[in-house]
Amino acid sequence: MQKRHTNRKQYFKELAQTCEKYFLPFIEHHKEIVPELNILEIGCGECGNLQPFSKRGCKVTGIDISDVRIEEAKQFFQEEDLQGNFLCQDIFAANFEEKFDIIIIHDVIEHVLAKKRLLTIAKNLLNSNGIIYVGFPPWQMPFGGHQQICHNKIISSLPFIHLLPEKAYRVLLEKIGINQRTITELMEIKDCKTTIEHFKRLVKEVNLTQLNEVYYFINPHYESKFGLTPRKTFSLFSAIPVWRNFFTTSYFSILNTRNQD
Template identity: 55%
Template sequence: MQHRHKDRSQYFSELAYTSEKYFMPYIAGNMNLDRQLEILEIGCGDGGNLLPFAKSGHLVTGVDISTNRIKDATSFFQKERANGKFICSDIFETKFDKHFDLVICHDVIEHIADKQRLLSRVSELLRPEGMAFIGFPAWQMPFGGHQQICHNKYISKMPFIHLLPAAIYRFILKIGNEKANCISEILAIKEHRISIEQFERFVFSSGLRIKNRSLYFINPHYEIKFGLKPRLLPHGISGLRYLRNYFSTSCFYLLQR
């Protein structure tokens, strides 16, 4: 496990950096961020993604099912003297008295069992002219199984290990002395995995359309994490169905109703 997964303040700051430098410009290329927007993030975690939007004057709301993450988000925003509303709830059970100009769902959909339902919920929450920013790692990419969260220093650095059959994967995690809750989370990610092709089928079935898509060979978040400059997947590979999943460390989508 990397230190940033233990130090929530560092993790919050790194997410805020990536959001400001990469998420906001990507979204701004397709919608006007100069006016005040109502923004919702589903699976907001500590709230790092929302901080630059809040500091730019937008009205931000974050929803997450984890009590600890919502507590952290509230605390971090207070320290940053930023305004934000954070709700501890299941997004499928949360009731809102308004719709949103922008819905953000980054590195979340790969954890959700019913992806069709999630995207339909996103569509319901958008204003007619609104957009959704969805980001996720393709399942087959080297660390698409989120094995970097493992405590074992060898397993956490093993690329493609998540593609092994579940029984073998579980055995390796056990002999690596991973805790039961970590094994459960890792295997749940394997069960709920998503590829580019699967995601796009869910999008079209949810009454949404793709406004923009960017597939990254080097994830923008790797700049703050590892000092690597983001790189888009070469066009020749991004057009190869199925094979592109093995090289897409992050997939950015802008969706409209």
């Protein structure tokens, strides 16, 4: 496991930096970021993604099922003298009385089995002119199985091992000595795997419209984490279904509720 997965303040700062430089500008192509915008992040973690929006005077709300992450979000925002509303709730059971101008779902959908239901909830929480930003690592990308969470330098550094058959993958993790809790999490991620094609089908099924998309060969997160310069996937690869999942480490999409032609 890398240090940033245990040092949550570092992780918070890295997320805030990446959001400020990449997520926010991508969103702002379709929605001007002005004070008083109402923004919700689903699966917010410690809310690093919401920090740049709060700094611009937006009203930010983060919801996450982890009480530890929500407490960290409150602490980190307080330390930076920023305002935010943080809810420790399951999005599938939460009730909101308000609508949102922007909904962020970043590195979350690949952890959720009920993806169609999640997108439907997000759609129903949007203002009439609101947008949804979704970002996720496609399943077939080198570390699409999130094996980097392992407390093992070999496994956490091995690309594509998550593509092994389920039984072989589990046996490998057990033989290496990965603890059962981590194995369970990794197998859940394998069950929840998300490809770009699956996501696009779901968008159509819930009657959302895709306004924009971008394929990254080098994930923008890797700039703050590893010092790598983000690069978009070559158009030749991003145009080919299935194969683009192998050549894209992060996929961004902007959605709204406009009627499709």
